[in-house]
Amino acid sequence: MTIAITGASGVFGRAAAEHLLDRVDPGEVVLITRRPEALADLADRGADVRRAGFSVPETLDPAFRGVHRLLLISMDTIGARLEQHRAAVAAAARQAVRHVVYTSVPEPVPGNPALVVPDHAGTEQALAQSPMTATMMRNNLYAHLQLAALEQAAATGELVTNAGSGGAAYVTRDDCAAAAAEVLIRESYEDAVYDVTGPRAYTADDLARMAGARAGRTIEVVSVDDESFAAGLRSAGLPEPVAELITRFGAATREGYLASVTSAVPDLTGRAATPLEALLAGSPV
Numbered sequence: 001m002t003i004a005i006t007g008a009s010g011v012f013g014r015a016a017a018e019h020l021l022d023r024v025d026p027g028e029v030v031l032i033t034r035r036p037e038a039l040a041d042l043a044d045r046g047a048d049v050r051r052a053g054f055s056v057p058e059t060l061d062p063a064f065r066g067v068h069r070l071l072l073i074s075m076d077t078i079g080a081r082l083e084q085h086r087a088a089v090a091a092a093a094r095q096a097v098r099h100v101v102y103t104s105v106p107e108p109v110p111g112n113p114a115l116v117v118p119d120h121a122g123t124e125q126a127l128a129q130s131p132m133t134a135t136m137m138r139n140n141l142y143a144h145l146q147l148a149a150l151e152q153a154a155a156t157g158e159l160v161t162n163a164g165s166g167g168a169a170y171v172t173r174d175d176c177a178a179a180a181a182e183v184l185i186r187e188s189y190e191d192a193v194y195d196v197t198g199p200r201a202y203t204a205d206d207l208a209r210m211a212g213a214r215a216g217r218t219i220e221v222v223s224v225d226d227e228s229f230a231a232g233l234r235s236a237g238l239p240e241p242v243a244e245l246i247t248r249f250g251a252a253t254r255e256g257y258l259a260s261v262t263s264a265v266p267d268l269t270g271r272a273a274t275p276l277e278a279l280l281a282g283s284p285v
């Protein structure tokens with residue numbers, strides 16, 4: 001069986017590749033990336049590293065040749081990636097890939113205000129309409145992305161949020177990568193969906209308590225609306241698209257779209273999902 005990973009030089013892609021290479025014969029592993037030179041060490045371990053990118057469609061068919069199971073890692077160009085994802089799905093189908101594992105988002109439904117939803121929903125739809133079977137890995141928010149807000153809260157004594165009393169089940173990127181690698185090595189060709197989450201959902205109150213315990217001070221939660229929250233991010237120097245992205249994830253959290261907690265990580269990997277607290281203590285992100 002030949003197993004491939006696209007975007008294999010990204011942080012998630014490399015982590016998934018390393019988990020995979022620990023579990024299967026490296027001769028079965030194809031790593032697809034725009035930057036093969038970044039994966040020279042994994043080529044040395046025996047992986048077949050192929051140069052391709054979704055924005056250069058003619059590179060896709062050769063890259064997917066002979067592949068049975070494919071991890072398709074979503075691009076990082078939010079709002080401008082759906083067409084490239086569709087082209088990648090079409091190329092995989094042309095090359096008779098049998099099963100695609102895709103990195104999606106929890107609840108990619110029309111009411112979910114998270115900015116990333118339309119791209120992921122569109123890609124999931126393209127996969128559903130393809131002749132291939134697929135596993136959607138609906139990864140919750142990466143846990144390490146919360147660390148800056150926790151540090152800021154510890155420094156200022158305030159945690160400003162637009163998430164209200166909503167919780168999010170932050171998950172580490174490495175847990176997501178390990179779970180994806182386990183799905184890749186299974187010989188199952190059924191459609192499947194996993195909500196990939198951390199071990200619990202954290203509200204703003206939980207985050208404030210955590211930051212406070214670390215800083216040895218009380219942190220006040222300051223709840224604001226989306227507009228004020230986005231304005232605060234902009235005035236702190238964040239570019240508009242980043243401010244919008246974070247604000248819309250806050251709204252999705254407030255509305256409950258990120259709160260589900262599942263046992264996907266332990267079920268798939270056999271190891272406990274990493275809690276956010278462990279990141280503060282220095283665990284891998």
Ligand SMILES: NC(=O)c1ccc[n+]([C@@H]2O[C@H](COP(=O)([O-])OP(=O)(O)OC[C@H]3O[C@@H](n4cnc5c(N)ncnc54)[C@H](OP(=O)(O)O)[C@@H]3O)[C@@H](O)[C@H]2O)c1
Nearest residue numbers: 007008009010011012033034053054055074075076141142
């Ligand atoms: N759940 C979350 O909280 C969260 C947060 C941030 C991002 N994400 C998503 O998860 C993905 C992986 O996260 P990460 O942390 O590993 O991101 P990253 O290190 O920034 O990597 C970006 C990824 O996008 C790929 N990519 C970019 N342009 C591409 C193209 N033209 N064709 C094919 N692949 C392309 C890169 O592949 P190569 O460079 O190897 O070609 C790489 O895998 C992101 O791309 C994003 O879709 C999720």
